[in-house]
Amino acid sequence: MLEIKNLSKSYGKLKAVDGVDMKISRGETVVIMGPSGCGKSTTIRCINRLTEPDTGEIIVEGKNILELSDKELLKFRRKVGYVFQHFNLIARLSVLDNVMFHLVLAGLDRQEATARAQLALAKVGLANEWNKRPGNLSGGQQQRVGIARALVGNPELMLWDEPTASLDPILVREVLDVMEELVQTTKTTMVIVTHEVSFASKVADRILLMDKGKIVEAGTPAEVFGNPQSEIGIKYQRLIAS
Ligand SMILES: Nc1ncnc2c1ncn2[C@@H]1O[C@H](COP(=O)(O)OP(=O)(O)OP(=O)(O)O)[C@@H](O)[C@H]1O
Numbered sequence: 634m635l636e637i638k639n640l641s642k643s644y645g646k647l648k649a650v651d652g653v654d655m656k657i658s659r660g661e662t663v664v665i666m667g668p669s670g671c672g673k674s675t676t677i678r679c680i681n682r683l684t685e686p687d688t689g690e691i692i693v694e695g696k697n698i699l700e701l702s703d704k705e706l707l708k709f710r711r712k713v714g715y716v717f718q719h720f721n722l723i724a725r726l727s728v729l730d731n732v733m734f735h736l737v738l739a740g741l742d743r744q745e746a747t748a749r750a751q752l753a754l755a756k757v758g759l760a761n762e763w764n765k766r767p768g769n770l771s772g773g774q775q776q777r778v779g780i781a782r783a784l785v786g787n788p789e790l791m792l793w794d795e796p797t798a799s800l801d802p803i804l805v806r807e808v809l810d811v812m813e814e815l816v817q818t819t820k821t822t823m824v825i826v827t828h829e830v831s832f833a834s835k836v837a838d839r840i841l842l843m844d845k846g847k848i849v850e851a852g853t854p855a856e857v858f859g860n861p862q863s864e865i866g867i868k869y870q871r872l873i874a875s
Pocket residue numbers: 644647649667668669670671672673674675676795
């Protein structure tokens with residue numbers, strides 16, 4: 634459902650993403666890992682053009698996302714759920730309004746949007762918190778609101794950029810549990826950037842390891858962590874063994 638060809642993005646002299654290729658099938662869960670600064674966020678941000686790449690192609694269902702008009706891009710983004718590291722919730726809106734905001738913007742009537750938002754909140758275990766402001770929730774709860782917001786449009790593709798990286802370790806578990814449940818119960822295609830090795834081993838159909846803007850290894854968790862070929866893969870293997 635998603636094919637990336639020769640994607641590159643530079644910031645000045647720095648090649649943040651340097652010729653990345655990947656092909657992801659419908660329903661697949663792909664986890665991208667690699668050291669800080671290797672280009673993971675830039676890669677997934679390019680998929681829905683939060684970042685504009687310099688060169689390459691991003692083909693979704695036969696269409697090159699990089700050639701869409703502004704209107705077509707908006708329509709495409711409605712089918713893509715994006716979960717940010719820092720939640721990106723709107724502080725003055727209630728939890729419910731944060732989740733339904735984009736549905737209402739897209740023209741759905743309020744009653745239908747409310748019903749769908751409540752369903753999405755129930756899926757992340759927050760049915761009773763709908764009326765609170767984000768500031769009155771724990772970080773883990775705030776991220777679960779972020780997940781409900783990404784889910785509410787019934788996305789065909791979900792992109793996750795280190796969704797647990799700003800949480801304290803005790804709260805990481807509750808968010809990983811929600812993510813794992815989603816991977817297992819929905820057929821949505823998922824591209825997840827994370828540093829959580831054991832989570833990746835459990836949920837990934839395929840792991841892509843990046844280093845210095847390139848994909849240096851790809852395979853099942855057993856292949857990548859069990860018999861790594863790249864320097865980065867060997868570092869992860871040692872991490873698991875320690
Ligand atoms: N808007 C920007 N302007 C300048 N440099 C940037 C910008 N965004 C990213 N970079 C640089 O591009 C490189 C890749 O960044 P990116 O955020 O994709 O890495 P990452 O793998 O997601 O890292 P992390 O694990 O720390 O989130 C880094 O060196 C980063 O400093």
